[in-house]
Amino acid sequence: MKNKVVTNLTIERIATEGKCVGHHEGKVVFVQGVAPGDVVDVRITRGKSSFMEGEAIKFHEYSKDRIDPFCSHFGTCGGCKWQHINYDLQKTYKRQQVVDQFTRIGKVEIPEVMPIVGSANTRYYRNKLDFTFSNNRWLTREEIDSGAAFERNALGFHIPKMFDKIVDIEHCYLQGDISNDVRNELRAFALSNSLSFYDIRNQVGLLRNLIIRTTSTGESMVIVQFGGDNAEEIDLVMNFLHEKFPQITALLYIINLKKNETFNDLEVVTFAGRAYIEEEMEGLKFRIGPKSFYQTNSDQAYELYKVTRDFAGLKGDEVVYDLYTGTGTIANFVAKQAKQVIGIEYVEAAIEDAKLNSLVNGLENTLFYAGDMKDMLNDDFIAAHAKPDVIITDPPRAGMHDDVVNMLLKLAAPKIVYVSCNPATQARDVALLSEKYSVDKIQPVDMFPQTYHVENVVLLTLKS
């Protein structure tokens, strides 16, 4: 089947992970980058006995629901793949994904899935972006065909599935404030001073990576990762940023001579300003260091946490467990409405942030522990702490380990509020928990407009 062209395929609906679906000779065909209602010719890239995958090579009809993508990088950059679908429909499809996962995978009795909580900002909603410097800029087909010579240094995003190709970003609609200015000014400065952009294949080059974090309170953190340790050149870059953007709250750098870009094990140097920035929510302050996790859409994180707190229905005398607590944001957010909150998470640095955030906010009824959930949440832990009245769980995309699900069944807390960024694994875990729990509420929240991603909160109540 590979490379065969299926003609005049009508795209019927959106399936998981943003792929669209049509049918050909009784088989499902998954296609990227199209919209329900499009009629397309598809070149098959993968053929299996029950399904095929392919790419659209010719459009015969465009869906009436299509809109013009607003970004010049759409189609090349992997960032905002749903720009061609209007936002109301994006929300409908996201909610439908939740319904599909719970009916197909979960196969549990569910209430009506509530309309998704939409994002007021559908652009400039991210508070963190990670740009890569490269000496191997991605060239478009037109650029290659023109035969002209082009600047090959770039600062932008990876091409999906290509670790060594970078799209040079002129304007990104994901992050507001100073993000576009810092990136473009720094690239121009580097080019005019002939500073080297990173060569990932040979692992050499001064400028490696740029991370920009912002807060809803107007603070900003800029982190430059250097792939070389020439002190004079590093100073040149950092002084330029400091003078050009004196408003940066935390101007930091890292010398990373390792093979990968992760820097959890590296020293972060504060060049100017503070070593952290501060986000605020309902008067609570959350300290964000260069290595701290924080939900990337601050406004929607607030919506998500309000739904979570509302589902928990706290009156003030409950013991709450916040599993996979990260930097303890949910734990600290609900602490004033609970008797005690216990957060567990395996990244030790995140647990240190969680404790600091309790301290900064004068919250004295929180406890945080670092460790792998399946090892931490055992009989000894429960014996040493109060039994939970409410469990909030927010695991990574893979969902919860079987041992954790079994422990939740054994604990039999009256309520579980399950927050997830992957309704498929959430539906799987909820099906296991349905042995003792009924599904009372399902509330999707949109954290990432212009993408297929959906966050979902489920309230589970112990069956009587």
Ligand SMILES: C[S@@+](CC[C@H](N)C(=O)[O-])C[C@H]1O[C@@H](n2cnc3c(N)ncnc32)[C@H](O)[C@@H]1O
């Ligand atoms: C979706 S995030 C939770 C974020 C947090 N609730 C918040 O809103 O900021 C999932 C968290 O689970 C942690 N994690 C992943 N696997 C884990 C495990 N096996 N045991 C404990 N924590 C884990 C990750 O480090 C991450 O902080």
